[in-house]
Amino acid sequence: MAEKPQLVSVSPEDIETDECLRTYTHIYSPDLLIDQVAFITGGGSGIGFRIAEVLMRHGCDTVIASRNLEKLSEAAKKLTSATGKRCLPIVMDVRQPETITSAVDETLKTFGRVDILINNAAGNFLCPATSLSFNAFKTVMEIDTMGTFNASKVVFDKWFKDHGGSIVNISATLGYRGQALQVHAGSAKAANDAMTRHLAVEWGPSGVRVNTVAPGPISGTEGYRRLGGSLAETAGAFRGIPLQRAGNKTEIAHAVLFLASRAASYVTGTILVADGGAWLTSANDMERMLGIISSRSAKL
Numbered sequence: 001m002a003e004k005p006q007l008v009s010v011s012p013e014d015i016e017t018d019e020c021l022r023t024y025t026h027i028y029s030p031d032l033l034i035d036q037v038a039f040i041t042g043g044g045s046g047i048g049f050r051i052a053e054v055l056m057r058h059g060c061d062t063v064i065a066s067r068n069l070e071k072l073s074e075a076a077k078k079l080t081s082a083t084g085k086r087c088l089p090i091v092m093d094v095r096q097p098e099t100i101t102s103a104v105d106e107t108l109k110t111f112g113r114v115d116i117l118i119n120n121a122a123g124n125f126l127c128p129a130t131s132l133s134f135n136a137f138k139t140v141m142e143i144d145t146m147g148t149f150n151a152s153k154v155v156f157d158k159w160f161k162d163h164g165g166s167i168v169n170i171s172a173t174l175g176y177r178g179q180a181l182q183v184h185a186g187s188a189k190a191a192n193d194a195m196t197r198h199l200a201v202e203w204g205p206s207g208v209r210v211n212t213v214a215p216g217p218i219s220g221t222e223g224y225r226r227l228g229g230s231l232a233e234t235a236g237a238f239r240g241i242p243l244q245r246a247g248n249k250t251e252i253a254h255a256v257l258f259l260a261s262r263a264a265s266y267v268t269g270t271i272l273v274a275d276g277g278a279w280l281t282s283a284n285d286m287e288r289m290l291g292i293i294s295s296r297s298a299k300l
C-alpha cells in the first residue's frame, strides 16, 4: 500500500518561537524586493515578525511598528542579524493617527521611501457576545479596523499617492461561517475585507494595489495562544481542516510576499485565503473546542 503523504508545513523547523528561521529556502528570487522598504504594523512578534523576516530575505529593508519599544528593538536586532538588511523599530499605536504620522515621517527620513504597507496589528480574545462590554467591542474595532484605515491613509497621503505602492492587510477566515466567541474580531475583519475592495478601487489609479491575506489558525503566536490554539491542537480540533493541521507563520508570510511584490502586479482588491481549507468544512470540531475552551476559562 502506498504510504500516506505527510502533511508537513513548508518549514517544519518553524516552531513556536519568535526566533528567525534556522534554515530558509527561497521560493522567489532573493532580490525580488531589492531596494524597497516595507512598513509592518505589529512586526515585532508573531506573524508580523515572520513577514518582516521573509520580506527582508527577499531584499528589502523594513520598519516594524507597534507599542512596545523593548520588544521591537530586540526583534529588529534579530531580523538584521539573520538577513543582513536594515530594520527600524518605531513605537506607534495604530489607534492614534498622530503616532502613525510621526512613524511614517521617521521612515521617510531614514529610508527615503516606503513601497509596502502590511496592516498586521490586531487585538483579540475569546468572549461570548453576552459578556462582551461595549468598550471591548469598540476596542477591537479601533485596533483592527480603524487601525488598518489609519495606517493606510497616512502612508497613502505621505507617499503612495505620488509614488504608488502595495498594501497587504491581514484578515482571518474565522468570521466566514460565523463563529461563537468572536463577534468583535469577526466583525472587525469583515469590515477590513470590505475596506480592501473599496481602497483598491479608489487608489488603483494612483498605482496602489490593496490586497488581503486571510489566515486560519496559525501556530506559534500570542494570538494563537490567547484563542486556545495549543489546547485545540492537543485535543485534535484541527483534524477537521482539509489539510488537517494549523498553519505556520512562514506560510502566511509567503502569501503576503506574493501579494506585496511585483509577482502580483495585476492583482488588487483580492483576498487570498490561507487557512488549509478550514472555513470550507463543517465547523463542528472547532465549535466543540470553543465550547471546551470557554468552559475552562472565562478570560484567556
Ligand SMILES: CC/C=C\C/C=C\C/C=C\C/C=C\C/C=C\C/C=C\C=C\C(=O)SCCNC(=O)CCNC(=O)[C@H](O)C(C)(C)COP(=O)(O)OP(=O)(O)OC[C@H]1O[C@@H](n2cnc3c(N)ncnc32)[C@H](O)[C@@H]1OP(=O)(O)O
Residues within 6 Å of the ligand: 122, 123, 124, 125, 126, 127, 132, 133, 134, 135, 136, 137, 139, 140, 143, 172, 173, 174, 179, 185, 215, 216, 217, 218, 222, 223, 224, 226, 227, 228, 229, 230, 232, 237, 275, 278, 279, 286, 287, 289, 290, 293, 298, 299, 300
Ligand atoms: C478558520 C478557523 C478559525 C478559527 C478556528 C476556531 C476555533 C478553533 C478553536 C480554538 C482556537 C484555536 C486557534 C486560534 C484560531 C484562530 C485565531 C484567529 C484570530 C486571531 C487573531 C489574533 O490573534 S489578533 C492578535 C492577538 N493579540 C493581541 O490581542 C495582542 C494585543 N492585545 C491587546 O492589546 C489587548 O488584549 C486588547 C485587545 C484588549 C487591547 O488592550 P487595551 O487597549 O489595553 O484594552 P483594555 O483596557 O485592556 O480592554 C478594553 C476593553 O476590553 C475588555 N477586555 C479585554 N480583554 C478581554 C477579554 N479577554 N475578554 C473580555 N473582555 C476583555 C476590557 O475589559 C475592556 O472593557 P471594559 O468594558 O472593562 O472597559
Ligand SMILES: NC(=O)C1=CN([C@@H]2O[C@H](COP(=O)(O)OP(=O)(O)OC[C@H]3O[C@@H](n4cnc5c(N)ncnc54)[C@H](OP(=O)(O)O)[C@@H]3O)[C@@H](O)[C@H]2O)C=CC1
Residues within 6 Å of the ligand: 041, 042, 043, 044, 045, 046, 047, 048, 065, 066, 067, 068, 071, 092, 093, 094, 095, 119, 120, 121, 122, 123, 124, 143, 147, 170, 171, 172, 173, 214, 215, 216, 217, 218, 219, 221, 222, 223, 224
Ligand atoms: N495567529 C492566528 O491564528 C491568526 C492570526 N490572525 C491575524 O494575524 C495578525 C497577527 O496576529 P498574531 O501574530 O497571531 O498575534 P500577535 O499578538 O503576536 O501580534 C499582534 C501584534 O499587533 C501589535 N499590536 C496590537 N495592538 C496594537 C496597536 N494598538 N498598535 C500597534 N500595534 C499593535 C502587537 O504588538 P504590541 O503589543 O507591541 O503593540 C503585536 O506585535 C493579526 O492581524 C491577527 O488577527 C488571523 C487569523 C489567525
